[in-house]
Amino acid sequence: MSKRILVLLGHPSSSSFCSALAGTYVEAARAAGHQVKILRLGEMQFDPNLHEGYQQIQALEPDLLDAQAAIEWAEHLVWVYPIWWGSVPAILKGFLDRVFLPGFAFKYQPGKLWPDKLLSGRTAHLIVTLDTPPWYFRWIYRMPGVYQMEKTTLAFCGIQPVKTLQFGPVLNSTPSQREGWSIQVGQLARTV
Numbered sequence: 001m002s003k004r005i006l007v008l009l010g011h012p013s014s015s016s017f018c019s020a021l022a023g024t025y026v027e028a029a030r031a032a033g034h035q036v037k038i039l040r041l042g043e044m045q046f047d048p049n050l051h052e053g054y055q056q057i058q059a060l061e062p063d064l065l066d067a068q069a070a071i072e073w074a075e076h077l078v079w080v081y082p083i084w085w086g087s088v089p090a091i092l093k094g095f096l097d098r099v100f101l102p103g104f105a106f107k108y109q110p111g112k113l114w115p116d117k118l119l120s121g122r123t124a125h126l127i128v129t130l131d132t133p134p135w136y137f138r139w140i141y142r143m144p145g146v147y148q149m150e151k152t153t154l155a156f157c158g159i160q161p162v163k164t165l166q167f168g169p170v171l172n173s174t175p176s177q178r179e180g181w182s183i184q185v186g187q188l189a190r191t192v
Contacts, residue, residue, distance in 0.1 A: 048094020
């Protein structure tokens with residue numbers, strides 16, 4: 001069954017390995033009959049700072065309005081990003097701060113502890129690159145940059161289940177390793 005898929009490249013560079021993985025996902029998903037759009041956050045024009053928090057409305061730039069429309073359109077979201085300092089890159093964090101706003105992604109109701117999850121009904125894949133061995137990132141560091149996306153961002157807004165592929169260490173990886181990782185991404189895209 002065909003799905004509407006939005007791929008979000010959270011690496012600021014369009015010439016990165018993450019960008020190549022995002023391209024592989026897009027090609028494989030389209031070949032499998034899915035409708036696919038891609039957002040390259042590094043090419044978008046927006047202020048990543050939520051200057052007043054939620055105390056004052058900050059107008060969304062056209063690229064962010066388009067991003068919200070694409071998220072609403074999508075049935076499945078694919079986030080491709082590197083782990084930097086244990087977390088997501090600044091551009092991805094800024095995108096989340098500006099786009100996943102109250103009234104769009106979630107909504108608190110008077111007298112209720114937990115908000116309504118306004119993006120329910122969507123699923124996600126996380127494709128994450130690291131320079132740390134994935135086992136070390138999982139068991140020693142406890143995967144903060146993955147946990148943040150899976151639990152405290154996506155699930156908080158109703159997007160689940162979330163399947164994650166972690167690749168690393170990218171630093172000093174061989175072309176054959178990268179090719180193997182690309183094959184895994186293609187396989188994941190075909191099984192949405």
